[in-house]
Amino acid sequence: MSIGNGSMSRILVLYYSQTGNTEKMANAIVEGARNVANTEVDIEYHVDVDDLNRFDAIVVGVATYHHDMPIDVKNLFEEAAKKGKSLKGKTGAAFGSYGWTGEAPKLVLEIMKNKFEMHVTEPPLLARYTPDQNTLNMCRELGKRVSETLIHQA
Numbered sequence: 425m426s427i428g429n430g431s432m433s434r435i436l437v438l439y440y441s442q443t444g445n446t447e448k449m450a451n452a453i454v455e456g457a458r459n460v461a462n463t464e465v466d467i468e469y470h471v472d473v474d475d476l477n478r479f480d481a482i483v484v485g486v487a488t489y490h491h492d493m494p495i496d497v498k499n500l501f502e503e504a505a506k507k508g509k510s511l512k513g514k515t516g517a518a519f520g521s522y523g524w525t526g527e528a529p530k531l532v533l534e535i536m537k538n539k540f541e542m543h544v545t546e547p548p549l550l551a552r553y554t555p556d557q558n559t560l561n562m563c564r565e566l567g568k569r570v571s572e573t574l575i576h577q578a
């Protein structure tokens with residue numbers, strides 16, 4: 425139950441993970457974000473472009489495959505741009521597991537910042553292969569930081 429008359433902040437954690445590494449990060453981010461009062465967190469591996477405007481913050485988890493972000497994320501941004509969806513001023517963050525180059529989360533942040541004029545947290549949070557305890561703690565911190573940012577905006 426929420427306390428006081430503050431409105432709920434809504435955070436979307438959208439992630440794509442083939443072997444579970446980025447998924448572990450996503451779960452830790454959700455844990456951190458849910459520890460903050462008046463915060464509602466949705467964790468999804470697919471969203472419709474029309475649902476994006478329901479959220480105050482969009483946190484995207486992408487593993488890097490072939491130096492790129494997953495096609496689903498590309499399509500989501502592509503569609504949002506075509507439909508003229510405004511994400512301006514929303515909070516954005518990106519994270520992901522990688523093996524040797526890890527450019528996918530950086531690409532996501534670039535699009536959020538340059539195309540959609542979102543407020544992004546840089547640099548992205550990366551884990552080499554399976555995230556260790558230290559990285560999972562950084563994920564929890566990121567989740568907490570994103571939800572606290574929203575409180576201060578309200």
Ligand SMILES: Cc1cc2nc3c(=O)[nH]c(=O)nc-3n(C[C@H](O)[C@H](O)[C@H](O)COP(=O)(O)O)c2cc1C
Binds near residue numbers: 444525527554
């Ligand atoms: C076919 C294939 C291509 C990959 N390409 C890249 C790459 O270009 N750059 C990189 O940093 N890691 C690359 N990786 C490593 C993955 O990013 C790494 O295994 C990561 O932990 C996968 O995360 P996930 O478990 O969330 O899917 C590749 C892995 C596979 C199997």
